[in-house]
Amino acid sequence: MKATWNNKVIAESDETIEIEGNQYFPPASVNREYLEESATTSVCLWKGLAHYYTIVVDGERNEDAAWYYPEPKDGSVEKVGKNFTSYVAFWKGVQISS
Numbered sequence: 588m589k590a591t592w593n594n595k596v597i598a599e600s601d602e603t604i605e606i607e608g609n610q611y612f613p614p615a616s617v618n619r620e621y622l623e624e625s626a627t628t629s630v631c632l633w634k635g636l637a638h639y640y641t642i643v644v645d646g647e648r649n650e651d652a653a654w655y656y657p658e659p660k661d662g663s664v665e666k667v668g669k670n671f672t673s674y675v676a677f678w679k680g681v682q683i684s685s
Contacts (some may be wrong), residue, residue, distance in 0.1 A: 588612070591643035592681045597621050604669050604672070607635075610683050611674035615653075622675075627651045637661030642681065653680040 588610050590598040602618035610630065616676050625639040640653040655675045656663075 589684050590681050591684070592621075592642055592649055592677075593647055595621060595644045597644075597653070597677065597681065598675060600607045604667065604671050604674055606667055606671065606676070609676040609678075611655075611671050611676045614673045614675065617675050619655075622653060625651050629654075633655075633660060633666065634663045637670060640675070642677075649681070651675050651680055652681055 588600060588603045590612060596618065598612040598617040600612050603612050603672055612633055613648040621642050621644055622640040623643050627639040628670050629637045631637060634656050635652045635658060638654055639651040642649040642652045655673050659672055672673050
């Protein structure tokens, strides 16, 4: 799977995890040069507290377009069947392709 935005590959991996229709990329597969920590967080009732990244490519910003769970809620890893700690998912126009 590949995540692209603004003609740049943001992440690429054969070991993504699909959760609720979103592809979560392993932390090591993400090109950190395009990510900037965001102060934004949100809460999923069963996965826990999500943290966000802003994607920055060639001076263009895609605010809070990536998210991850640094400490998934108890029981959520078992529900998914795989450890998705710090795996990164995308939205807001980021193209996911196989």
